[in-house]
Amino acid sequence: METETETDQIYHIDVGNLLGFNPNHRFPSAPSSREELVKECLEEARKLVQAIANALFNFPSTETNDGPIVQLPPPTTKLPREKHVPRPKPPTKWEEFALKKGIQKRKKDKVVWDEQTDQFKRRHGYDRVNDDNDVPIIEAKATDEPGEDPFAKRLDEKKQRVGKQQKNRLQNLKAAEKAGALPSHVQLAATSLPISGTKSQPKKIGKDELGDVAGLAATSTASGGKFDKKLPGEKAPKKQGKHHKYLPVVAGRGAVNQEKEQTNNVLSKIISKHSHEILNVGKAINMYNVKKEKKKSGRSDKSGRSDKLKPKKDITKKPTNKAK
Amino acid sequence: MMEIRTPKTGKAKRVLEKRAPKLVETGKKTLILHGTKTSATVSSVLMELYRLKKGGAIKYSRRNENIRPFESGGETSLEFFSQKTDCSLFVYGSHTKKRPDNLVLGRMYDHQVYDLIEVGIENFKSLLSFSYDKKFAPHEGTKPFICFTGEGFENVPELKHLKEVLTDLFRGEVVDNLNLTGLDRAYVCSAISPTKVFLTHCALKLKRSGTIVPRMELVEVGPSMDLVIRRNRLPNESLMKEAMRTSKDKPKKKEKNVDQDAVRGKIGKIYMPDQKLDEMHLHDKSKGLKRERKESKLLNEETDSKKKKKSSE
Numbered sequence: 001m002e003t004e005t006e007t008d009q010i011y012h013i014d015v016g017n018l019l020g021f022n023p024n025h026r027f028p029s030a031p032s033s034r035e036e037l038v039k040e041c042l043e044e045a046r047k048l049v050q051a052i053a054n055a056l057f058n059f060p061s062t063e064t065n066d067g068p069i070v071q072l073p074p075p076t077t078k079l080p081r082e083k084h085v086p087r088p089k090p091p092t093k094w095e096e097f098a099l100k101k102g103i104q105k106r107k108k109d110k111v112v113w114d115e116q117t118d119q120f121k122r123r124h125g126y127d128r129v130n131d132d133n134d135v136p137i138i139e140a141k142a143t144d145e146p147g148e149d150p151f152a153k154r155l156d157e158k159k160q161r162v163g164k165q166q167k168n169r170l171q172n173l174k175a176a177e178k179a180g181a182l183p184s185h186v187q188l189a190a191t192s193l194p195i196s197g198t199k200s201q202p203k204k205i206g207k208d209e210l211g212d213v214a215g216l217a218a219t220s221t222a223s224g225g226k227f228d229k230k231l232p233g234e235k236a237p238k239k240q241g242k243h244h245k246y247l248p249v250v251a252g253r254g255a256v257n258q259e260k261e262q263t264n265n266v267l268s269k270i271i272s273k274h275s276h277e278i279l280n281v282g283k284a285i286n287m288y289n290v291k292k293e294k295k296k297s298g299r300s301d302k303s304g305r306s307d308k309l310k311p312k313k314d315i316t317k318k319p320t321n322k323a324k
Numbered sequence: 325m326m327e328i329r330t331p332k333t334g335k336a337k338r339v340l341e342k343r344a345p346k347l348v349e350t351g352k353k354t355l356i357l358h359g360t361k362t363s364a365t366v367s368s369v370l371m372e373l374y375r376l377k378k379g380g381a382i383k384y385s386r387r388n389e390n391i392r393p394f395e396s397g398g399e400t401s402l403e404f405f406s407q408k409t410d411c412s413l414f415v416y417g418s419h420t421k422k423r424p425d426n427l428v429l430g431r432m433y434d435h436q437v438y439d440l441i442e443v444g445i446e447n448f449k450s451l452l453s454f455s456y457d458k459k460f461a462p463h464e465g466t467k468p469f470i471c472f473t474g475e476g477f478e479n480v481p482e483l484k485h486l487k488e489v490l491t492d493l494f495r496g497e498v499v500d501n502l503n504l505t506g507l508d509r510a511y512v513c514s515a516i517s518p519t520k521v522f523l524t525h526c527a528l529k530l531k532r533s534g535t536i537v538p539r540m541e542l543v544e545v546g547p548s549m550d551l552v553i554r555r556n557r558l559p560n561e562s563l564m565k566e567a568m569r570t571s572k573d574k575p576k577k578k579e580k581n582v583d584q585d586a587v588r589g590k591i592g593k594i595y596m597p598d599q600k601l602d603e604m605h606l607h608d609k610s611k612g613l614k615r616e617r618k619e620s621k622l623l624n625e626e627t628d629s630k631k632k633k634k635s636s637e
Contacts, residue, residue, distance in 0.1 A: 017495055018507075021472040021487075027516045034447075041522055042542050045471040045512040049528070049540045052469060057504065057537040067505035079492050080559070080567035082352050082412040083345035084434050170326060184344030185337050187329040 011048060015055050016075030020048035089181040092172040132158060211235065343410045345434075351497035354381040355411035357402075359418025360389045365425050365448045366417040372451050372547045373415060376525065379465045380496065382409045391416060393428045394555060399437045407435045413493055423554065429489050433567045439559040441482070441489050443521075443551040456543050460527045462509035467502060469528070470494050474515030482553045483515055490523075510542060516550075524548035 012021040025044055027037070061068040091099070098105075112129045114121040121129045138150040176182050205213075211234075218225025219240060230236075247258045272280075331337040354377055356370050374383040384405070392398025393416060402414060412435075416428040425445040431438045462468075470491060476483045494511050507528055514522045525546025530538040559567070583591045605624065 016498070017491065018467060018469045019472075019491060020469070021477065023475055023478045025473050025514075026475060027514065029517070037516065037522070038524075038544075038548075041473065041512055041514040041516075041524070042526070042544065044473040044514065045510065045526070046540060046542050048471040048473065049469050049510055049542065050537075053507075053540050054537050056502075061504065064503075067503050069501050069503050072500060072502050075498065077488075077491060078568055078570075079488065079495075080431065080433060080438060080564065081569070082349050082433070084566070085569060086345050086347060170328060173328060174326065185331055185340045189327050189329050191325045191327045 011051050013048075013052055013055060014076045015052060016073050017077055018052060018056075019075075019077060020052050022048055087179060087181040089183075090175055090179045092175075093168060215240070349498075351380050351495070352413050352492065353409065353411040354493065355405055355409055355414040356381055356383040357391065357405070357414065357416045358384070358387050359391065359416060359426075360387055361419050362387075362417055363419035363425055365445055366419050366427070368450050369425075369427065369445055369448060369547065369549065370415065370417045375451070376546065377493075377496075382411060388416075393430060393437070393440050394442070394557065402430075402437065403432070403435055406432045415493075426554070427551075429486075429493065431489065431492060433559075433563060438563060438567060439485070439489070439557055441486055441556040442554040443486070444554055446520075446550040446552060448549040449547065451545070451547050454545050456527070456545050460508070460529055460543055461545060462527045463506070465496075466506050466508050467496055467499065468494055469507070469510035470513070471510060472513050472515075474521075476515030476518050476521075477513075480515075480518045482556050483518070483521065485556055485558060486521060486551070486553065487513070509546075512542070519553050521551045521553075522548070523551055 010024070012023065013019070014021075022044060027040070056070060059070040061070045063069075097103075108123060110123060111120045112123050113119075114129045121127060123129060132154065135154075138154075140150075144150070173182065173186060173188060177188055182188070214234070215225070215238070218228050221228065247262070248255075249259075331340060354373075356374050358367070358370065362370075370383065374381050388401060390398065391401045393402065402416075406412065406414065412432040414428075414430050414432070416430070418426050418428075420426065423442075423444065425448075426442060427445055428440055428442045430440040472487055474483075477487045478484065490511070490513060507530070510526045510528055512522075512524050512526060516522050524544055525548070526542040527545045529541040529543060531541060533539040558564075581592045585591055
C-alpha cells in the first residue's frame with residue numbers, strides 16, 4: 001500500500017505488519033552532530049508511523065471492553081517460513097483397499113442395543129456389547145481336539161490379531177515417515193541393531209573396563225608393562241600387586257607406638273582364648289542378668305521380636321493347591 | 325526392530341503438536357546466545373534484546389565456544405539448540421579483536437541455517453540511560469511499528485537483507501485483530517550510510533488531534549545503537565523458493581459442476597436423491613381419520629425405529 005504526503009514522497013506501507021518504508025529520504029553524507037542526526041531519524045520515523053496510523057484508524061473498528069479492535073489485513077511483505085509446509089500423508093493399506101473396493105466409511109454409534117441384556121450398552125470400554133471375555137459357554141465342535149482349551153485358544157487368536165494389527169500400523173507409519181509425513185505425536189525409534197545370523201549383540205565396554213583389560217595385558221609382558229608406550233590420554237595403571245600397609249617404624253612425638261599396641265592385642269587374644277581359668281567377669285554378669293530377665297518375662301519372649309510383626313498362622317485353613 | 329513411541333501425557337502431546345509444521349504459521353521464537361568472549365556492550369545488547377522480546381525469546385547464558393556461524397562445521401550446535409528450543413531466529417553475540425562487538429542475526433528453515441547477517445555495534449546506549457516519563461513506557465508483548473528510512477534499504481543488497489531480517493526479528497506474532505489502545509512502541513531503523521544503520525526503540529505517544537487519527541509522537545526509550553554491516557550469507561535459491569512458498573501459491577482446485585453460460589449466466593446442476601413416493605409420510609389431517617390416524621402413527625413409529633436400526637448397522 002502506498003501513501004502520498006505533502007512533499008510528494010511515496011511510502012511503502014504494510015499495514016498487516018505495521019511496517020513503513022521510506023525509500024526516498026537521503027541522509028546527509030557529511031554527518032551533522034549526532035543529536036541532529038538522531039532528531040532527523042526520529043522525525044522521519046514519526047511521519048511513517050503517522051502514515052501507518054492514518055490507514056489503521058480508518059479501518060472499521062468494533063468496540064469492546066478493552067478498546068477498539070480493528071481487523072488487520074494480511075501482511076504484504078513476504079517473509080520465509082519457519083518450517084516446511086505439512087506434507088500429505090500417503091494412504092494406508094486399508095485406505096487403498098477401501099478406495100479400490102469402494103467401501104465407504106460409516107459412522108458408528110457409541111451406544112449399541114444389546115440383545116442379551118435388552119439394554120443399550122457402549123460399543124467400546126467397560127461393560128461393552130459382545131465382549132470377547134464374557135462368553136460363559138463355548139460349544140464343542142466336531143473338529144475340536146479333546147485336550148484343547150477353547151478359552152485359551154480364543155485368547156491366543158486375539159493376541160495374534162492384535163499383533164498383526166500392530167505390525168500393519170508400524171508398516172503404515174514407516175511408509176508415512178518415508179514420505180516425510182509422520183504425525184507430529186509419533187516417533188519411530190530403533191530399539192536394537194539388526195540381527196545378522198546367530199551373532200549376539202556386541203556388548204559395549206566402558207572406559208574403566210578397557211583400562212583394566214589394558215593393564216592386564218601390560219602386566220603379562222616380560223617387563224610387567226613398565227616400559228610400554230602410553231597412548232595420549234591413557235592413565236597410569238592403579239597400584240598393582242599386593243596392597244600392604246606398613247605402620248611407622250619410629251613413633252612420633254606423643255604418638256602411641258602403634259606396632260607395640262598391635263602385637264599386644266594379638267598376644268592378649270591368643271592367651272585369653274586358650275586359658276580356661278581367665279573369666280571375663282563383665283560378660284558373665286551380663287549373661288546372668290539377661291537370663292534372669294528372660295525368665296521373669298516368661299517364655300513368650302523367646303524370639304525377642306514383637307508378635308505383632310509376625311504373620312499369624314491360621315491353622316484352621318488347609319493348604320490350597322493352586323495348579324495353573 | 326522399530327518401536328512406535330507416542331507421548332503418554334496430554335501435555336507432552338500438546339507440546340509436540342505445537343512444534344509440528346503448520347499450514348499457517350504463528351510467531352517465530354528467538355534464541356539469544358553468547359560466543360566465546362563477549363564485551364560489556366555485547367552482553368548488554370543481548371540482555372536488552374531479550375527484554376524487548378520477552379514473550380518469544382529464549383536466552384542462553386553460557387558461553388558457546390564451538391559455534392561459528394559463518395564456518396561450515398560451526399553450525400551444528402546452533403541447529404541442535406534450534407531444534408531443542410523450537411526457535412527459528414537467533415542472535416549470537418561475540419567480541420574478538422578482529423570483529424569487536426559483533427552480532428550475528430540468523431534465521432532457520434526446518435532447523436537448518438537459512439541465512440545469516442553479521443553486524444558490528446557502535447554507539448550503544450542502553451535502556452537505562454534514557455530518561456522519560458514512565459507513563460509512556462511500552463508494555464511487554466505489544467505489537468510494534470517498524471519504520472525503515474533511507475534509500476540504502478532499497479539499493480544496497482546487504483541493507484535489503486538486513487531490513488528483511490530485522491522485520492522478522494521485531495515483527496512478533498501475526499495477528500488478525502489488533503487493539504488500537506495497545507499500540508505503544510516503534511522500532512526506528514535509518515540507513516545513514518550504505519554500510520551503517522541507526523537502530524532505536526521508541527515509545528509512542530498518541531495525542532489528540534482533530535480527526536479520528538491521533539497525532540503520533542515518538543519518545544526514545546529503548547536501546548539505541550549503530551549497526552555496521554560486516555558479512556552476510558544469503559540463502560541459496562532452492563531453499564529460498566521452498567521457504568517462501570505459501571499455501572496460496574498452490575494451484576487452485578478446479579471448481580466442479582459450475583458452468584458459465586452467456587445466456588443463462590452461472591449454472592450448476594443439483595442432484596436430488598431418489599424419492600420413494602410410496603414410503604413418504606404425509607399428514608392426513610382429516611378429522612374423520614383421527615383414531616385411525618393415531619393407530620397408524622403408532623405403527624409407523626415402530627416401523628421407523630426398526631428401519632433406523634437396520635440402516636445404522
